[in-house]
Amino acid sequence: DTGVSQNPRHKITKRGQNVTFRCDPISEHNRLYWYRQTLGQGPEFLTYFQNEAQLEKSRLLSDRFSAERPKGSFSTLEIQRTEQGDSAMYLCASSPGLAGGPYEQYFGPGTRLTVT
Amino acid sequence: KNQVEQSPQSLIILEGKNCTLQCNYTVSPFSNLRWYKQDTGRGPVSLTIMTFSENTKSNGRYTATLDADTKQSSLHITASQLSDSASYICVVTIQGAQKLVFGQGTRLTINP
Numbered sequence: 001d002t003g004v005s006q007n008p009r010h011k012i013t014k015r016g017q018n019v020t021f022r023c024d025p026i027s028e029h030n031r032l033y034w035y036r037q038t039l040g041q042g043p044e045f046l047t048y049f050q051n052e053a054q055l056e057k058s059r060l061l062s063d064r065f066s067a068e069r070p071k072g073s074f075s076t077l078e079i080q081r082t083e084q085g086d087s088a089m090y091l092c093a094s095s096p097g098l099a100g101g102p103y104e105q106y107f108g109p110g111t112r113l114t115v116t
Numbered sequence: 117k118n119q120v121e122q123s124p125q126s127l128i129i130l131e132g133k134n135c136t137l138q139c140n141y142t143v144s145p146f147s148n149l150r151w152y153k154q155d156t157g158r159g160p161v162s163l164t165i166m167t168f169s170e171n172t173k174s175n176g177r178y179t180a181t182l183d184a185d186t187k188q189s190s191l192h193i194t195a196s197q198l199s200d201s202a203s204y205i206c207v208v209t210i211q212g213a214q215k216l217v218f219g220q221g222t223r224l225t226i227n228p
Binding site (some may be wrong): 004033040041042043044045048056058091093104105106107108109110112 | 217
């Protein structure tokens with residue numbers, strides 16, 4: 001399977017714990033995006049990377065959230081001191097990032113986080 | 117404020133029938149508009165993508181229209197199948213920006 005993959009698919013954690021999610025984009029895709037989706041709503045943009053550089057962060061990304069893409073390939077999203085309001089589906093997407101466009105974003109299956 | 121509004125919020129139709137989903141947006145400056153299909157518990161999958169100059173685009177039984185003057189789009193599904201049951205999300209890209217502005221989606225249920 002050469003699509004976007006995310007791990008784990010499901011995570012249940014207690015409030016106050018730290019969690020880390022991983023996203024493996026489609027090979028050679030330059031751009032990688034993180035989104036958060038709550039039940040019955042569309043995804044909301046969190047942040048995006050061009051190669052290893054984090055170029056934009058949403059105001060939704062509080063200081064408890066941190067994302068990295070150290071080698072410009074896979075990315076991790078860490079949430080520290082989780083709160084019940086963090087419960088959501090966390091989606092990752094990647095795109096070729098070619099000049100011009102419009103370019104397609106390919107989404108992974110998501111990581112479902114439940115904070116108890 | 118950049119927003120995308122979809123209607124109806126949910127829709128139930130019988131298998132074989134047609135339906136049309138609506139999307140209104142206030143995103144500016146506009147770059148392109150996409151329709152995604154999202155099955156429960158899965159990531160969204162792109163159906164169509166249209167730029168400012170495109171009025172209609174088809175993908176099999178899915179046909180999307182775009183009126184950039186009124187800032188409206190529609191997704192028409194012909195001869196619906198049970199597998200069409202999903203959420204359909206309208207997404208608009210801001211020109212020059214990398215993030216997508218998502219609508220809240222229309223939950224479509226096809227009954228046999």
